[in-house]
Amino acid sequence: MHEWALAEAIISTVSQVAEKEGLREVNEVHLKVGELQQVNREILEFALREMKSGKLANAKFIIRESRATFKCRVCSHKWFLKNIEASEEVMESIHFIPEVAYAYIRCPKCGSPDFSLSGGRGVWVSGIRGVK
Amino acid sequence: MHEWALAEAIISTVSQVAEKEGLREVNEVHLKVGELQQVNREILEFALREMKSGKLANAKFIIRESRATFKCRVCSHKWFLKNIEASEEVMESIHFIPEVAYAYIRCPKCGSPDFSLSGGRGVWVSGIRGVK
Amino acid sequence: MLDPRKSVIDRRMSGIKKIIAVSSGKGGVGKSVIASTIALLFADKGLKIGLLDLDFTSPTTHVVLNARNLKPVEDRGVAPPEVYGVKYMSLVFYLGDQVSPLRGADLSNVLLEVLAITRWGSLDILLIDMPPGISDLMLDVLKYIRGARFLIITTPSKMAFETVRKLLALLKGLKAPIIGVIENMKMNDATYIRREVEALGERFLGEIHFDGKLEEALGSVESLLKTSFAREVESILPMIENS
Amino acid sequence: MLDPRKSVIDRRMSGIKKIIAVSSGKGGVGKSVIASTIALLFADKGLKIGLLDLDFTSPTTHVVLNARNLKPVEDRGVAPPEVYGVKYMSLVFYLGDQVSPLRGADLSNVLLEVLAITRWGSLDILLIDMPPGISDLMLDVLKYIRGARFLIITTPSKMAFETVRKLLALLKGLKAPIIGVIENMKMNDATYIRREVEALGERFLGEIHFDGKLEEALGSVESLLKTSFAREVESILPMIENS
Ligand SMILES: Nc1ncnc2c1ncn2[C@@H]1O[C@H](COP(=O)(O)OP(=O)(O)O)[C@@H](O)[C@H]1O
Ligand SMILES: Nc1ncnc2c1ncn2[C@@H]1O[C@H](COP(=O)(O)OP(=O)(O)O)[C@@H](O)[C@H]1O
Ligand SMILES: [Mg+2]
Ligand SMILES: [Mg+2]
Ligand SMILES: [Mg+2]
Ligand SMILES: [Mg+2]
Ligand code: NI
Ligand code: NI
Ligand SMILES: [Zn+2]
Ligand SMILES: [Zn+2]
Numbered sequence: 001m002h003e004w005a006l007a008e009a010i011i012s013t014v015s016q017v018a019e020k021e022g023l024r025e026v027n028e029v030h031l032k033v034g035e036l037q038q039v040n041r042e043i044l045e046f047a048l049r050e051m052k053s054g055k056l057a058n059a060k061f062i063i064r065e066s067r068a069t070f071k072c073r074v075c076s077h078k079w080f081l082k083n084i085e086a087s088e089e090v091m092e093s094i095h096f097i098p099e100v101a102y103a104y105i106r107c108p109k110c111g112s113p114d115f116s117l118s119g120g121r122g123v124w125v126s127g128i129r130g131v132k
Numbered sequence: 133m134h135e136w137a138l139a140e141a142i143i144s145t146v147s148q149v150a151e152k153e154g155l156r157e158v159n160e161v162h163l164k165v166g167e168l169q170q171v172n173r174e175i176l177e178f179a180l181r182e183m184k185s186g187k188l189a190n191a192k193f194i195i196r197e198s199r200a201t202f203k204c205r206v207c208s209h210k211w212f213l214k215n216i217e218a219s220e221e222v223m224e225s226i227h228f229i230p231e232v233a234y235a236y237i238r239c240p241k242c243g244s245p246d247f248s249l250s251g252g253r254g255v256w257v258s259g260i261r262g263v264k
Numbered sequence: 265m266l267d268p269r270k271s272v273i274d275r276r277m278s279g280i281k282k283i284i285a286v287s288s289g290k291g292g293v294g295k296s297v298i299a300s301t302i303a304l305l306f307a308d309k310g311l312k313i314g315l316l317d318l319d320f321t322s323p324t325t326h327v328v329l330n331a332r333n334l335k336p337v338e339d340r341g342v343a344p345p346e347v348y349g350v351k352y353m354s355l356v357f358y359l360g361d362q363v364s365p366l367r368g369a370d371l372s373n374v375l376l377e378v379l380a381i382t383r384w385g386s387l388d389i390l391l392i393d394m395p396p397g398i399s400d401l402m403l404d405v406l407k408y409i410r411g412a413r414f415l416i417i418t419t420p421s422k423m424a425f426e427t428v429r430k431l432l433a434l435l436k437g438l439k440a441p442i443i444g445v446i447e448n449m450k451m452n453d454a455t456y457i458r459r460e461v462e463a464l465g466e467r468f469l470g471e472i473h474f475d476g477k478l479e480e481a482l483g484s485v486e487s488l489l490k491t492s493f494a495r496e497v498e499s500i501l502p503m504i505e506n507s
Numbered sequence: 508m509l510d511p512r513k514s515v516i517d518r519r520m521s522g523i524k525k526i527i528a529v530s531s532g533k534g535g536v537g538k539s540v541i542a543s544t545i546a547l548l549f550a551d552k553g554l555k556i557g558l559l560d561l562d563f564t565s566p567t568t569h570v571v572l573n574a575r576n577l578k579p580v581e582d583r584g585v586a587p588p589e590v591y592g593v594k595y596m597s598l599v600f601y602l603g604d605q606v607s608p609l610r611g612a613d614l615s616n617v618l619l620e621v622l623a624i625t626r627w628g629s630l631d632i633l634l635i636d637m638p639p640g641i642s643d644l645m646l647d648v649l650k651y652i653r654g655a656r657f658l659i660i661t662t663p664s665k666m667a668f669e670t671v672r673k674l675l676a677l678l679k680g681l682k683a684p685i686i687g688v689i690e691n692m693k694m695n696d697a698t699y700i701r702r703e704v705e706a707l708g709e710r711f712l713g714e715i716h717f718d719g720k721l722e723e724a725l726g727s728v729e730s731l732l733k734t735s736f737a738r739e740v741e742s743i744l745p746m747i748e749n750s
Contacts, residue, residue: 002341004341005272005340005341005380006268008340009269009271009380012272012275013266013267013268013270013271017266073646073650074649093358093359096358096377096381097358097374097377097378099366099370102364102366103358103359103364111681111682112649113646113680114365114367114649114650121373124265124268134581134583134584134585134624136583137583137585137626140515140583141511142511144511144514144515148514164508205403205407206406225601225602228620228624229621230616231613231617231620232602234607235605235607235608236605243437243438244438245437245608246403246407246608253616254510255511255512256508289565290535291534291535291639292534292536292639293534321532321642322641322669322670322673324666324669327669328666361672363641363673363676363677364673365641365645366642367643368611368614368642368643369612395640396535396565396638396640397562397640398564398607399564399609399610400610400611402608419535422722422725422726423540430565430604430605430606430607431606433606434608451719479663479665482664482665482666
């Protein structure tokens with residue numbers, strides 16, 4: 001997902017939660033961003049600042065990156081993004097759609113494309129703090 | 133899976149683990165059986181008794197049934213096997229292949245076949261106790 | 265942990281007046297070539313049209329449209345490139361010639377990602393080219409794209425209709441809107457499919473004959489639109505537009 | 508928590524000499540009708556044959572074999588019923604006419620369940636009818652049925668070969684044994700597919716022509732075996748048997 005598209009989705013999710021939980025104001029939003037998304041943090045933070053308004057006007061966004069762990073479903077080998085060599089173009093495609101990883105990345109031990117991917121994908125709202 | 137086929141699979145799994153862990157003898161095997169499998173416990177226990185030998189000759193098998201919980205992915209409604217009316221023939225098919233449930237069971241609230249099923253499926257070896 | 269994608273999907277699609285999922289359950293019945301041709305013909309008439317290829321492991325609409333080498337433009341999300349007036353989105357833009365072996369849960373994630381980032385803008389119709397099978401993507405379209413209407417493709421074969429019958433039962437059970445059934449690749453005058461469809465209370469939209477010239481036209485939109493196949497698809501458009 | 512199914516699969520299949528997964532990636536190319544016909548022809552020659560339909564959401568081999576109403580016999584697992592000498596297993600036995608919308612993870616579970624309970628006994632060849640797509644079941648066959656060889660079906664169409672090319676790349680990358688490629692539903696003398704297959708270093712096994720009489724033969728094994736389609740399949744058998 002993209003920095004601006006992403007910021008929009010985050011703001012929209014947090015607003016919905018604030019509404020549902022009856023918060024008057026949101027103070028803090030915790031975000032977890034998968035390493036594979038290769039989000040440009042500055043752009044994301046800028047976009048969030050530009051877009052926040054209403055109950056979110058004073059919200060602080062705390063962004064944490066979560067590391068991608070690959071685990072082969074065939075041979076159980078585990079590896080990480082730093083073990084992977086991929087062109088910039090491929091990394092750019094993965095940035096748009098993380099599952100594109102299954103087209104380009106193979107288990108370094110057995111060559112299989114059948115691996116699980118944990119931590120590295122997605123952007124998540126992991127916590128919201130506010131006042132009722 | 134079936135009582136005898138099942139017993140065979142359990143014995144084979146436990147034997148493999150005993151070998152791998154270097155157990156001299158297996159005393160206790162804990163099994164979890166999904167409610168949807170509708171395993172006939174007496175037949176299963178009989179089959180296990182008939183088949184156990186070698187390191188497993190004196191093993192005690194402790195069987196626990198685990199309840200099936202259905203949760204609709206569309207409307208989030210939750211329900212249980214006791215809420216379902218199904219013919220004996222359908223239950224017999226589900227006994228063979230639990231996923232056949234997706235052909236016959238629908239969310240009682242919204243009619244969707246898109247539900248998750250937890251606890252109810254499968255036969256699992258949840259613990260093995262023995263002496264090294 | 266909340267997934268923010270789900271909250272923007274409806275907004276991303278809010279400018280779309282009608283969504284049509286070209287479906288069958290069965291593979292090889294002509295879903296992709298018909299979906300592409302409907303998109304091109306409507307665009308030709310001046311409608312604002314989008315085309316989304318959801319056959320993520322075996323996409324083919326780019327072959328019909330000769331659109332393999334396009335790239336969407338990044339702009340507060342992703343703007344789909346235009347092909348002959350059709351806003352077009354396919355995973356192929358990110359895959360190139362690479363094989364994409366994807367398990368069901370990953371297919372769902374690709375769908376959510378694509379829906380969350382693609383800015384369709386305002387469209388009269390978005391056509392969705394569905395994969396074969398009755399699996400994750402069919403269930404996800406029903407779950408996430410609530411207004412979708414289903415346009416069902418079959419061939420005259422018992423083997424195709426075996427699956428189409430099941431898909432119709434599924435959609436009817438869910439009260440999902442079914443536009444009707446198209447019988448593609450007809451080679452004789454048998455009325456078996458028409459009778460079966462009508463007996464099920466569904467609308468039989470028409471027949472498209474097997475066109476021996478279609479294959480060589482694939483990859484050139486000009487040639488495709490000149491085939492008798494395209495003319496037969498065109499004759500069904502009013503029923504699709506007014507559905 | 509250990510899943511005991513995985514430990515018996517190899518034993519359940521230990522009496523099988525050769526496993527052939529009839530595959531394509533693409534739907535509608537003739538996988539099911541070719542897999543069924545190969546099974547029937549080999550059985551006719553006296554070989555011990557099994558046929559397993561893995562297209563769990565859209566099974567069709569029972570239409571070819573007219574075998575919808577069979578039931579496997581429960582006997583320390585499940586013994587597949589015999590159809591014209593072929594030991595046959597399909598989810599249809601448990602589904603009847605019901606639609607089976609299954610997500611990928613459920614498809615994997617069905618496969619494990621079927622492999623764990625089915626007692627094939629001793630077989631010369633087990634034919635597997637693969638679903639379209641390059642998804643859970645393809646990955647699971649590669650994972651759980653390690654000796655499987657792949658028999659690839661395509662049509663003369665660019666659209667079919669687009670996917671077949673990707674499947675071949677996947678299988679080659681994994682060093683999975685590929686028997687070769689069959690070009691089905693040929694209507695002219697084009698050599699495009701043969702050349703492409705050979706350029707990829709794979710074996711081109713032969714052509715099967717479009718047979719306008721095949722459809723009416725579906726559902727009657729006697730009629731099916733009398734078609735020119737079946738004769739053409741037969742001419743490819745030696746290459747499959749000796750692969
Ligand atoms: N009316 C037709 N006449 C001739 N060939 C057709 C016709 N409709 C589809 N085809 C061909 O049939 C094959 C399957 O079509 P495709 O659109 O890929 O089906 P699906 O998307 O349902 O798998 C393609 O090779 C296509 O060119
Ligand atoms: N050689 C052929 N001649 C005529 N029809 C064929 C031929 N091969 C397959 N068909 C028909 O094409 C359709 C698709 O075949 P099927 O076996 O269901 O393909 P798949 O399993 O690859 O989806 C069926 O209606 C089948 O009867
Ligand atoms: Mg298609
Ligand atoms: Mg397609
Ligand atoms: Mg098939
Ligand atoms: Mg089949
Ligand atoms: Ni970006
Ligand atoms: Ni039983
Ligand atoms: Zn590996
Ligand atoms: Zn529901």
